[in-house]
Amino acid sequence: MTASTPQVAMATMEDKRLANRERIRKARRRSRIAAWSVRLASLAILLGIWQWYGSSVNPILFAPPTKIARAFGTLISDGTLGHALVQSLTVFGIGLGAAIVVAIPLALVWARYQVVDWAIQGYVNALYATPLVALVPLLILWFGFGTKAKAIIIFLFAVFPLLINTYQGARSVERGLVEVARSFGCKEFATWRHVVLPSAVPFVAAGLNLAVGRALVGMIIAEFYTSASGLGYMVLSASNTFQTAKMFVPILVVMALGVFLLGLTRTLKRKVSPWSEQEGRL
Amino acid sequence: MASAAASVERAAAAHAASVECRHVEKWFGELNVLADVDFSIPAGSFVSVLGPSGCGKTTLMRAIGGLVGIDDGEILVGGRRVDGPPAEAAIVFQQFGLMPWKTIYDNVAFGLKVRGASSSELEERVRHYIDLVHLTGFEKSYPYQVSGGMQQRVGLARALAVEPQLLLMDEPFASVDAMTREVLHDELLGIWERDRRTVVFITHSIDEAIVLSDQIFVMSRSPATVVEQIPVEIPRPRRERTVRGLPQFAELREHCWDLLERGGAEEAARS
Numbered sequence: 001m002t003a004s005t006p007q008v009a010m011a012t013m014e015d016k017r018l019a020n021r022e023r024i025r026k027a028r029r030r031s032r033i034a035a036w037s038v039r040l041a042s043l044a045i046l047l048g049i050w051q052w053y054g055s056s057v058n059p060i061l062f063a064p065p066t067k068i069a070r071a072f073g074t075l076i077s078d079g080t081l082g083h084a085l086v087q088s089l090t091v092f093g094i095g096l097g098a099a100i101v102v103a104i105p106l107a108l109v110w111a112r113y114q115v116v117d118w119a120i121q122g123y124v125n126a127l128y129a130t131p132l133v134a135l136v137p138l139l140i141l142w143f144g145f146g147t148k149a150k151a152i153i154i155f156l157f158a159v160f161p162l163l164i165n166t167y168q169g170a171r172s173v174e175r176g177l178v179e180v181a182r183s184f185g186c187k188e189f190a191t192w193r194h195v196v197l198p199s200a201v202p203f204v205a206a207g208l209n210l211a212v213g214r215a216l217v218g219m220i221i222a223e224f225y226t227s228a229s230g231l232g233y234m235v236l237s238a239s240n241t242f243q244t245a246k247m248f249v250p251i252l253v254v255m256a257l258g259v260f261l262l263g264l265t266r267t268l269k270r271k272v273s274p275w276s277e278q279e280g281r282l
Numbered sequence: 283m284a285s286a287a288a289s290v291e292r293a294a295a296a297h298a299a300s301v302e303c304r305h306v307e308k309w310f311g312e313l314n315v316l317a318d319v320d321f322s323i324p325a326g327s328f329v330s331v332l333g334p335s336g337c338g339k340t341t342l343m344r345a346i347g348g349l350v351g352i353d354d355g356e357i358l359v360g361g362r363r364v365d366g367p368p369a370e371a372a373i374v375f376q377q378f379g380l381m382p383w384k385t386i387y388d389n390v391a392f393g394l395k396v397r398g399a400s401s402s403e404l405e406e407r408v409r410h411y412i413d414l415v416h417l418t419g420f421e422k423s424y425p426y427q428v429s430g431g432m433q434q435r436v437g438l439a440r441a442l443a444v445e446p447q448l449l450l451m452d453e454p455f456a457s458v459d460a461m462t463r464e465v466l467h468d469e470l471l472g473i474w475e476r477d478r479r480t481v482v483f484i485t486h487s488i489d490e491a492i493v494l495s496d497q498i499f500v501m502s503r504s505p506a507t508v509v510e511q512i513p514v515e516i517p518r519p520r521r522e523r524t525v526r527g528l529p530q531f532a533e534l535r536e537h538c539w540d541l542l543e544r545g546g547a548e549e550a551a552r553s
Binding site: 183273 | 383384
């Protein structure tokens, strides 16, 4: 073989690069297909076992997927499910929204002023550690059975992780960066704006993720204990009337809601603080 | 000696500030960090402060930059007593000190924004200094997406963008690899030789100090004080590889090394 010219060598290199890229792409595709095959097979097996077992026991105790699907259809077409979902999401939104609006500014003041820290830290930690379900009867006594009571219960479930995370975010700002800001002439307000607040963002997002999970728990509990409304009440009323298939419907909806909202807040965290995701992976 | 003074005089420029330390003393509790540090740096001069790790040279730089107070004596920048970060100064930090949530463009713009530059001026200057440190095309990247050497270029551009009369550099190239460091030395030489701002460059590398400086202040182990002010009479423009080949380089290196050894600083980097 004669010595190849540079152009030929280049072309060969390019070919190899392309071939390599193609190989990697195919390998990725194969592993994606494998993952989804296993997932679907696992789901099919689960549904199969459920169907078989659910049909063979007393319908008061359990329901097979086919019956649940039928109940789903009925509850959607008569509007019950949609109505309950709107009721639930309304109180969920009010409670969580209020928690965000209250917790973030309060946490910043808490982080900034030592006096506030001394004054409130004990209560916040104590309330965060308290199983809040224990307070629900008391809250009903104070605020009644209506929307207000529900929103307050959800608020209390959601507010503490947001409060504590935001506080820690503002507190754990890198001292070196505060110094950078000062060296360029930042006074206190500018230092907060350029350094403290942005570095707290990933903590706030993580707090929001926790708060959403807890707010969902609060929502169901509130609907169990207060006036008849929402998905929680749907579970309760189906259970009281032994309509097990109907009981599964709101449970599955709440499950889907949880998966969706937690995924949403995780995506949000990645979007607002790509740098902290990067550190986490390193 | 005479020619060093002459080169310093030639370098003095209107956009450069002098630095004076008068009997500066600093304590951390019981520990005497700086003892009677006394020197003056003429405007437009490039001075390296050379000393073993942990000898207090960073503390000295932070004191000049107004980030820590001193316990006795006084520091003057541009003839004015330092009390908080002086508006004439900008710092290049050892660990870069970039805001991870800001793009490279916004990091470079940071100092200007804080100091209230108008938006048209800001844009023009940021572009200019990003170009000067060869970061054009990376404006929208985030610091974590680029190498350590490039991150320190951002740090340098951010400091230069405020067009400081005094540039304080705290071991800026200590955490980049050796090859990148050499490239950055040459770039810094090129930038500095054009506009001759006053530079105080903290380092524990003898070679780095010789390559870059007009004068080297050798510091003793703590309590730190300036043992000797060594003029570096190597003509400019300089490039690291050429400087390293000069006989003066070897002589200066030996001399610095002797001084540091006498100060009990055997572990100072012989890099």
